[in-house]
Amino acid sequence: MRLNRRAVLGSLAAGAAVLGAPMVMGQAAPRVVVVGGGAGGATAARYIARESSGAVNVTLIEPTRRYYTCFFSNLYIGGLRDMESLGHDYGTLASEYGINVVHDWAVGVDRDARTVALAGGGSVPYDKLVLSPGIDFKEGAVPGWDLSAQNAMPHAYKGGSQTELLRAQVLAMREGGTYAMVAPPNPYRCPPGPYERISMVAHVLSEVNPTAKILIVDPKDGYSKQALFEEGWQKHYGGMIERIGPDFGAQNTSVDPAAMTIDIDGAVESVDVCNVIPAQRAGKIAHDAGITDGDWAPVNPADMSSRADPDIYVLGDAAQQGDMPKSGYSANSQAKVCANAVLGALTDSRVFPARYSNTCWSLIAPEDGVKVGATYEPTEEKIASTESFISQTGEEPEVRAATYQESIGWYAAITADMFG
Amino acid sequence: MIRRGLAALAAAVLPAAAAPDHELVHNEIADILALPADTAYGAWLASECTSCHGVGTEGGIPQIHGLPAGYIVGALVDYRLGARQHEVMQTIATRLGEEEIAALAAYFSEAD
Numbered sequence: 233m234r235l236n237r238r239a240v241l242g243s244l245a246a247g248a249a250v251l252g253a254p255m256v257m258g259q260a261a262p263r264v265v266v267v268g269g270g271a272g273g274a275t276a277a278r279y280i281a282r283e284s285s286g287a288v289n290v291t292l293i294e295p296t297r298r299y300y301t302c303f304f305s306n307l308y309i310g311g312l313r314d315m316e317s318l319g320h321d322y323g324t325l326a327s328e329y330g331i332n333v334v335h336d337w338a339v340g341v342d343r344d345a346r347t348v349a350l351a352g353g354g355s356v357p358y359d360k361l362v363l364s365p366g367i368d369f370k371e372g373a374v375p376g377w378d379l380s381a382q383n384a385m386p387h388a389y390k391g392g393s394q395t396e397l398l399r400a401q402v403l404a405m406r407e408g409g410t411y412a413m414v415a416p417p418n419p420y421r422c423p424p425g426p427y428e429r430i431s432m433v434a435h436v437l438s439e440v441n442p443t444a445k446i447l448i449v450d451p452k453d454g455y456s457k458q459a460l461f462e463e464g465w466q467k468h469y470g471g472m473i474e475r476i477g478p479d480f481g482a483q484n485t486s487v488d489p490a491a492m493t494i495d496i497d498g499a500v501e502s503v504d505v506c507n508v509i510p511a512q513r514a515g516k517i518a519h520d521a522g523i524t525d526g527d528w529a530p531v532n533p534a535d536m537s538s539r540a541d542p543d544i545y546v547l548g549d550a551a552q553q554g555d556m557p558k559s560g561y562s563a564n565s566q567a568k569v570c571a572n573a574v575l576g577a578l579t580d581s582r583v584f585p586a587r588y589s590n591t592c593w594s595l596i597a598p599e600d601g602v603k604v605g606a607t608y609e610p611t612e613e614k615i616a617s618t619e620s621f622i623s624q625t626g627e628e629p630e631v632r633a634a635t636y637q638e639s640i641g642w643y644a645a646i647t648a649d650m651f652g
Numbered sequence: 653m654i655r656r657g658l659a660a661l662a663a664a665v666l667p668a669a670a671a672p673d674h675e676l677v678h679n680e681i682a683d684i685l686a687l688p689a690d691t692a693y694g695a696w697l698a699s700e701c702t703s704c705h706g707v708g709t710e711g712g713i714p715q716i717h718g719l720p721a722g723y724i725v726g727a728l729v730d731y732r733l734g735a736r737q738h739e740v741m742q743t744i745a746t747r748l749g750e751e752e753i754a755a756l757a758a759y760f761s762e763a764d
């Protein structure tokens with residue numbers, strides 16, 4: 233066991249905390265602009281506003297008035313949560329934390345002038361910019377599919393209406409029909425997400441359409457929590473689920489949304505629902521800002537600042553940081569490190585060494601919850617995993633039920649941590 | 653009274669998977685409670701906890717805001733030693749030293 237007595241502060245005795253608002257360096261209140269009000273951005277905005285007690289001016293740019301979480305959206309598909317319980321608005325961030333919430337799209341970043349341009353016109357100046365725009369889909373990743381096909385073949389990989397559409401399609405499937413998922417290649421948001429979705433679709437179908445089939449077309453050799461999912465699928469859903477991997481040509485898949493067919497390495501199948509989850513990249517604004525290298529935006533592991541620009545920080549799915557999975561939990565954890573660093577740069581507040589953590593819960597069937605998680609530390613090169621754990625196969629039902637209950641507690645806590 | 657420190661105690665207890673010596677654990681808790689508590693550091697460390705521990709009791713994660721400092725120190729020491737088992741909490745507690753536990757306990761015992 234590692235010794236972990238961290239006297240990093242060196243000032244424990246003298247460290248009688250100076251309470252109250254941190255002092256700002258310079259004259260006018262420094263300005264922080266946060267783009268994206270999701271897991272990373274909402275958390276960062278809230279922590280910067282709260283910890284600075286008004287000494288820092290925080291603007292949050294987010295086009296939607298209500299954010300529907302992707303986390304727990306599979307439970308909605310499984311009929312275990314209603315959509316309203318997944319929706320969160322920005323009222324408290326504005327009224328209690330004094331955050332200037334602007335419902336608009338950021339369409340450009342002028343890094344020399346340090347301004348963010350808005351779709352509605354005008355621009356917002358910043359001293360520090362935080363980008364947490366989430367993901368976009370890579371064009372041409374699944375031949376035959378593009379965003380114009382998302383009604384016929386939903387991705388349901390951004391929250392809200394796409395999730396509702398997919399559940400409606402599952403419920404409307406003909407008796408004995410086929411639900412197909414084209415799973416994404418690595419890296420993508422929420423590694424166990426597609427497989428939790430399969431579990432929840434199987435749960436619904438086993439109740440309303442028990443002769444239906446589920447087909448996963450997966451370009452990856454293996455996936456997160458695979459042994460746990462496979463054990464659970466066997467136990468709860470018998471032979472309903474079939475997975476075609478790269479050994480059968482799954483990486484060579486195309487779709488025809490008009491015909492509702494899927495072509496797997498030359499073999500054409502008719503399907504009733506086709507959930508296409510394409511390959512992903514950082515949200516467009518990160519590319520427009522010119523801070524990406526390939527698909528993602530590389531960051532410094534110690535504080536989530538961009539490797540390309542010290543005045544920009546990138547959080548969550550868009551960041552290329554190392555070992556942390558692209559999850560809401562990770563984005564929330566990274567946001568706190570970023571908030572502390574931003575406050576340290578703009579005010580006299582103390583900067584603490586980064587610490588990151590993540591836990592991802594997944595539901596295999598009602599009351600059958602599993603989890604995987606780790607703690608992380610920054611190294612020069614990346615955010616590196618230090619200690620980790622994963623649920624075991626063959627666990628008692630009481631353990632799984634308790635794990636599910638934990639996930640409910642986590643959902644309530646993290647959404648409060650994001651939105652106040 | 654033998655003072656061994658948390659890391660030494662953990663090293664002594666864990667390999668044998670033996671039940672921790674109550675007096676040693678008790679002394680360790682008292683030692684941590686006697687440390688000067690850095691509440692600003694506690695507030696920073698607590699931000700790791702609030703991803704899961706909210707205010708109010710929905711679901712299966714307990715509220716820790718407002719718990720007595722002695723209880724929080726005892727729980728974290730027990731997780732550190734494996735005397736109390738929970739995968740997430742043991743993973744989190746592994747990287748908490750005495751100062752961190754003292755700071756967290758001071759912060760949460762005063763939080764509401």
Ligand SMILES: Cc1cc2nc3c(=O)[nH]c(=O)nc-3n(C[C@H](O)[C@H](O)[C@H](O)COP(=O)(O)OP(=O)(O)OC[C@H]3O[C@@H](n4cnc5c(N)ncnc54)[C@H](O)[C@@H]3O)c2cc1C
Nearest residue numbers: 268270271272302303338365366422548549558559560561
């Ligand atoms: C099915 C599914 C299940 C999941 N389950 C879990 C789970 O159980 N646990 C977990 O931890 N994670 C889970 N996730 C992953 C989690 O949702 C993401 O990792 C997380 O939301 C990432 O946070 P983010 O801040 O990077 O992006 P997001 O939360 O997506 O936020 C990005 C925000 O930026 C806004 N935006 C984008 N571009 C612009 C722009 N140009 N201007 C202004 N605003 C912009 C968007 O409107 C959006 O609100 C799941 C994901 C899916 C799809």
